[in-house]
Amino acid sequence: MALPVFISDVEDVLALRGLEMPDLAALQATHQSYRALLLQPSGPIYADPLRIGHLDLAVAAARADAFLAMAAERGDQLVVTPEYFLPVSSLAKAAKGGPFPVDGALWVLGCESMTPERLATFKADCAGHCDVIYEEDPAPAVQGNYFDPVAYCFVTRDAEQTLKRVVLFQFKTAPSRDDHGFENKQLRCGRAIYRFQGKDGYIKLSTIICSDALNLGEDLNANKKLSDRTILIHIQLNPKPKHTDYRRYRNEVFRRSPVATDCDIVCLNWAHNVIQHDSPVHANAWKNESGSAWYIPERRCSVKDDEVASNEANGLYYTWHEKRRHVLHFHYDEAVFALTVPKVMQDGPAVHDVLIGPQLDTRFAWDDGAGAWLACANSPETGWGDVINTSPEVNAAFQSLQDIANRLHIERAISLSCGPYSMRDQWHRVNNLDVCRIPESEVVARATLQLDRDIPASEERNRRITRVATLAHILQTETLPPQIKDLAGGGAAIAWSPDSPNTNVIKAGLRPALVAYLGDNPPMDMVKRIGENAFELLRKENKDHKERVAICYRTVAGVTKFADIKQQTDITYDGSSMASITGGQ
Known part of the structure; x- marks a missing residue:
């Protein structure tokens, strides 16, 4: 039997350190839409007892650095990368004076695996530049080699009202299932799933990391807490993102009353056709789909042709779930997706409500020659x-x-x-x-x-x-x-x-x-x-x-x-x- 999902409010975590809760734009219940920037990377990936992440860290760092620089320059208010992607070197560069979220923005960065020693070194290196926060790890050394982290990056204020950079790490709480129990053996599990809340108290945001979904699908109370007026982000490195067990938490959300489940669920995986290396000479082709998608309640998404066709031209495809949810599927190739997204809740005159759902403004593809993410002029090929x-x-x-x-x-x-x-x-x-x-x-x-x-x-x-x-x-x-x-x-x-x-x-x-x-x-x-x-x-x-x-x-x-x-x-x-x-x- 799985342990109950432990949800920790970020406000309480920050208060213990004399820091305020940030006023995040995506969580303000206003009629002003927010801008989101999502990176769906391609492989190949590498997984062995020492680390999980991109096979070529230099290639990944170039893409990651350019992505974070673009996010900072654009001022996007919600920025996401999937599980195990972001090189720690890119995160360190950002934390120590590089591109970082502006006030009111939140970066949700799935990072390559980190050992306890690397976490400690990262925190020490960032001293004087930003506050690094993560839960204590009481497990014995033999319990596993590394964490699967997501880094929340944001700025907030201390007791003297000075702006402070913060990196808050959350660790995956349950290992993924695989035929050989590989991650089960290597992973050091965290306990907490963090919850941000808007200062007006209406909208929340949380992230689950891949197989965290397994426990969330079985824990009804946690499922309710993470689907009530929430942006729920599900980052993955998953060859089978539509597997019954991995989508059970969504089915649980969708079967309940839409009044109590007025949430956006954002699933972000790696691109399709991942190649996995576990040694210099051995590789395995997943032949996988991507499965990245944005799920929206019935009342908060347009079904007008103009909006749907505009999204589809850029690589965001419409479907209607039998449990009365709109599901927008991202194109499967490697890309950065820039969206304008109406708020989960809008506390004002109904006449101003924006109910058209996420709009995909631009899709960016990596250009090796330019060393940059460049806007795509043409629609992606769908076969x-x-x-x-x-x-x-x-x-x-x-x-x-x-x-x-x-x-x-x-x-x-x-x-x-x-x-x-x-x-x-x-x-x-x-x-x-x-x-x-x-x-x-x-x-x-x-x-x-x-x-x-x-x-x-x-x-x-x-x-x-x-x-x-x-x-x-x-x-x-x-x-x-x-x-x-x-x-x-x-x-x-x-x-x-x-x-x-x-x-x-x-x-x-x-x-x-x-x-x-x-x-x-x-x-x-x-x-x-x-x-x-x-x-x-x-x-x-x-x-x-x-x-x-x-x-x-x-x-x-x-x-x-x-x-x-x-x-x-x-x-x-x-x-x-x-x-x-x-x-x-």
């Missing part, structure tokens, strides 16, 4: 470009969608082409869109986002893309039913537009249509339901193309069939809805 070029048939099917800036339009066209499973008026809004919805597993199956490596998700993406390609072929080659026969003979294209949100096939000079292909030998009750849903969507839209609906499939013999839609064939139909009141909702 979609490779997919649509897998065959001439797929390329031709998506010809009208290849240059679309808003890839949500592509997802909508695919959803209609595979058969509308909902007849909601706003089925195409991102939090209603079927492919933007994720289960508790947090697996993303969006066709235009090929980053998630889950095999069933990959198979589902391929199935949907193949259906669209087959539909395009059917439109070109088959005899079409009367309501869409003018689309035959070439020239028809699969597309989506907000001007006609319930149609997916266009042809110059003709009315648009809704045509879906349901694959091979689908159940007839599903064919009937989707046909009714499709007809109902256009009926409610009530435009001059409202009868242009066709649902097709292929039999086991390979024959293309177009389904009879009763509303189109029944002369007694009076124009009212015939769709099931429950089907597809």
Whole structure:
């Protein structure tokens, strides 16, 4: 049985040393958004009994030094690096007069491992420059070799109101799970998880380090304390960030009342495809996803296309969790992400509330030649470009969608082409869109986002893309039913537009249509339901193309069939809805 999670208030820790609680901008319950800067580094990493961190400390230090200098120059108010990344040399340089947070800013820096001796040396070296604080370690020397630290860096005031630099270390409290018990043997565990609180008493901030999540998932009281109007940061070096045990604490948060769990959860891991070295000659490729993401309660994130598309162009992708949370996934490559983030709570007139969620302003990539993080002008590659070029048939099917800036339009066209499973008026809004919805597993199956490596998700993406390609072929080659026969003979294209949100096939000079292909030998009750849903969507839209609906499939013999839609064939139909009141909702 795990020990209870011990939460220590930073205010009490500082008071013992005659220091004030800093007035952190991110924790002020105002309508002024704060700026966040997150570094998602690439490997390779090194792990042996002496240390865990980047394989090449000189390379890591160059990136880290440039990152901290940029954060200080920009004045970002929340700055985060993941578990085991920041070289101690970079932290020491910052603490001893280098780039450091401005008043009101907080840096949350996951650092390479540190032995007790290195901690003591670090504290001694920083004397006269900043106050270094960490909990006492009563464990015997044989208990483990090193700590897994996160360094909170901030400035505050002493009793004489003099500004003081502070580095407050928090240590991981539970070793990660691995096949050989490696970290369990080497790690010296801390006890406390620190909690910052805004001076107005509303918003808190805490950090958990990778496998701290295991205990937090089992400790309901601690989970409640760390999810009540909180920014909860989860830094990781984790090959499986979506593993059931590592996301259990989130599932616990999401299943409770949104009133008591009005928190942002910020998960920051290393980039994908980490290579781990445990000796000069042995390396292991993780073939991992990144899994970095920002989780936001239902009421505090925009689902408008403009905001969502802007984020996605920069590398922050939208999904809707089945437990009614927005989840924004960071692109998996190495990058620095600069965001503008509304406060967790805004204590003022409701008319001023900013409820659009985090906005990704800029993505920076490392430039070796410049030795700096440079702003990226282009959208990052998601694998979609490779997919649509897998065959001439797929390329031709998506010809009208290849240059679309808003890839949500592509997802909508695919959803209609595979058969509308909902007849909601706003089925195409991102939090209603079927492919933007994720289960508790947090697996993303969006066709235009090929980053998630889950095999069933990959198979589902391929199935949907193949259906669209087959539909395009059917439109070109088959005899079409009367309501869409003018689309035959070439020239028809699969597309989506907000001007006609319930149609997916266009042809110059003709009315648009809704045509879906349901694959091979689908159940007839599903064919009937989707046909009714499709007809109902256009009926409610009530435009001059409202009868242009066709649902097709292929039999086991390979024959293309177009389904009879009763509303189109029944002369007694009076124009009212015939769709099931429950089907597809």
